[in-house]
Amino acid sequence: MDRRSFLLGAGGLAMSQMLVGCGTSHQTELKIQLLRGSIPSQIVPQFRQSLQQQVKLNFSPVEQIEDLFKQLQAWQEDTSTRTHQEFWNRFIPFMRSASSSASRSQPAVASDLVTLGDYWLKAAIEQKLIQPLKEVQQLKHWSALDQRWQQLVMRDDQGNLDPQGNVWAAPYRWGNTVIIYHREKLQSLGWTPQDWSDLWRDGLRKRISLLDQSREVIGLVLKKLGQSYNTENLDTIPDLENELRALNQQVKFYSSQSYLEPLIIGDTWLAVGWSSDIIPILSRYPQFAVVIPKSGTAIWADLWVCPTKVKKETFLSQWIDFCWQPDIAKQISVLTRSNSPISPHIDQSNLQEPFRSILQSNLQALENSEFLGSLPPSAIQEYESLFAKIKQG
DSSP: GGGGGOOOOHHHHHHHHHHHTTTOTTSSEEEEEETTSSSTTHHHHHHHHHHHSSSSEEEEEESSSHHHHHHHHHHHOOOGHHHHHHHHHOTTTTTOOOSSGGSSSOOOOOOOOEEGGGGGGHHHHHTTTOOOOOOGGSTTTTGGGHHHHHHHEEETSSOOOOTTEEEOOEEEEEEEEEEEHHHHHHHHOOOOSSGGGGGGGOOOOOOOOSOHHHHHHHHHHHTTTTTOTSSSGGGGSTTHHHHHHHHHHHEEOOSSSSHHHHHHHHOEEEEEHHHHGGGGGGGTTTTEEEEETTOOOOEEHHHHHTTTOOOHHHHHHHHHHHHTTTHHHHHHHHHHOOOTTTTTOOOOGOOTTTTHHHHHHHHHGGGGGGEOOOOHHHHHHHHHHHHHHTOOO
């Protein structure tokens, strides 16, 4: 289980089965490969009704963002880029081994739109896997996006942030890295966590499970020290290594896939993970509570991108703008337990606890939080080297 395999449930599969093959062979087709669970099936019929002509809708849910990224690479036929791709892949978080499910047979024809995570955007642009969405700025709801979200997807041709650059993606939901803990266990210690600094408290030795990601673990320590997740030169931060060593003494388990299992069976009392993994399990395990660190945390976003070889059609832009309509954005937020980049008004009575308080806390903590920006390969190697050194004890 990890944030890139968040499952909404059987509805996502039903959506795929319902939509593929709708219409006749003479109709225009809109093909979308999306992260399973990131779009509720309920909104797709609404989109079809909003169109002024018959369109065959083909929505294909995929389990992992990594598989979607590798699919973009497979659609790029220029084999001369493989060496560069393999180099980049070494430095992309959430990347698994070559034996992952991405090695299975993949569709030969590129989809019109694909879900991609924000951290993968620079690599996708630099490897020429996607094309700009220049028409997005003319869409009705582009102006409803907070400037922060607009800036996230405006990049130069190397994938670097550029306020004068092209729009390369369209964000449609977001979440962040959070703390989940066992209520009774932490209350027995006489306190409950509020910020990253609580991970170093007495009573949690060998009681924490953390993500096996250098950017996330070193990043939370940097945040505790008042620094940025995107610090490039770690040697300039006094006490960083000492703080990491002290935190490592508290950790029983590192994993990016199975970090919640030790918490569920009681081996750990607290875990750090991605909100899209954590929020869905809270209704099944009321003994757990979630807190968004007050000093700020890492943000992730799911984006729509267009593969390089696709001829962009009107319906592609209509789908993006549809996802940004306030009512639709609200449904995506509520039904996928995530946040919307256009901040729709959501009646709190429509939300179940604990998602209600988490959504409110997310908005309050947003100003102090950061996206995991792309770092130079030398800096990423520094993160990986320090993280490996700390885990060895």
